[in-house]
Amino acid sequence: MAKSEIIIKNETDIAGMRAAGKLAAQCLNHVANSLRMGISTEELNTIAHQFITAHGAYPAPLNYHGFPKSICTSRNDVICHGIPSLIEVIQDGDIINLDITVRLNGYHGDTSKTYLIGNVNPGTRKLVQVTEECLMESIKQVRDGSRLGDVGAVIQEIAQSNGFTVVRDFCGHGIGLEFHEPPQVLHYGKRGMGVELKAGMIFTIEPMINMGSHRSRVLSDGWTAVTIDGKPSAQFEHTLLVTQHGCEILTIE
Ligand code: MF3
Numbered sequence: 702m703a704k705s706e707i708i709i710k711n712e713t714d715i716a717g718m719r720a721a722g723k724l725a726a727q728c729l730n731h732v733a734n735s736l737r738m739g740i741s742t743e744e745l746n747t748i749a750h751q752f753i754t755a756h757g758a759y760p761a762p763l764n765y766h767g768f769p770k771s772i773c774t775s776r777n778d779v780i781c782h783g784i785p786s787l788i789e790v791i792q793d794g795d796i797i798n799l800d801i802t803v804r805l806n807g808y809h810g811d812t813s814k815t816y817l818i819g820n821v822n823p824g825t826r827k828l829v830q831v832t833e834e835c836l837m838e839s840i841k842q843v844r845d846g847s848r849l850g851d852v853g854a855v856i857q858e859i860a861q862s863n864g865f866t867v868v869r870d871f872c873g874h875g876i877g878l879e880f881h882e883p884p885q886v887l888h889y890g891k892r893g894m895g896v897e898l899k900a901g902m903i904f905t906i907e908p909m910i911n912m913g914s915h916r917s918r919v920l921s922d923g924w925t926a927v928t929i930d931g932k933p934s935a936q937f938e939h940t941l942l943v944t945q946h947g948c949e950i951l952t953i954e
């Protein structure tokens with residue numbers, strides 16, 4: 702099969718993806734239970750790593766194109782791909798995205814949420830709430846016969862009508878035996894345009910929504926993507942199976 706083709710998963714694949722998605726969701730909730738002021742992102746990484754390996758899975762980010770840790774921890778103005786570190790300590794008023802990807806029996810489950818720490822200012826709270834709404838409303842577009850443009854358009858409309866912007870430099874992705882497969886899932890677009898969805902496709906939607914400019918830059922570590930204006934960014938992600946009349950969220954417990 703050409704690498705550009707979108708794989709339609711069979712029942713064996715779907716069973717494997719359900720198990721991987723469930724484990725990713727369990728891991729995310731497990732790590733989130735340890736979130737508190739004063740904990741370092743390195744400690745969160747260790748908690749995730751131990752949970753994933755104890756359940757017979759592998760943390761897919763670790764060594765992925767050289768990524769050095771087991772999860773991504775993206776705080777405040779970090780858009781995505783934040784690298785856990787002992788010197789990064791969670792503070793009152795932070796927002797932090799935890800992005801977990803597990804590989805279980807060869808299959809990947811990928812999910813993230815942004816958490817509020819202590820007394821977060823109202824504008825930033827609103828950003829996080831709207832970003833989750835962008836994900837959950839766009840998921841309602843997913844069914845056999847709809848298009849990826851329908852997904853992107855809903856995200857763009859909700860973000861922009863609230864005065865926020867959509868990151869364009871990173872997107873969602875097909876997922877299965879590979880961490881990142883076709884198609885690319887853009888978080889902006891036009892209704893009726895783009896790839897037509899078919900039952901059996903599995904992909905992520907993972908909108909990154911910014912308070913200020915949509916533009917990003919990558920730090921000298923080669924990974925950490927930040928907003929160019931230092932304003933906050935939020936993200937939520939689920940792995941989804943397209944079905945005849947809707948979709949199944951695979952990354953729930
Ligand atoms: N989990 C991220 C995603 O949603 C990808 C992380 S790649 C890494 O696609 F190398 F940074 F881990």
Ligand code: CO
Nearest residue numbers: 811905907938
């Ligand atoms: Co993803």
Ligand code: CO
Nearest residue numbers: 800811812938
């Ligand atoms: Co992810």
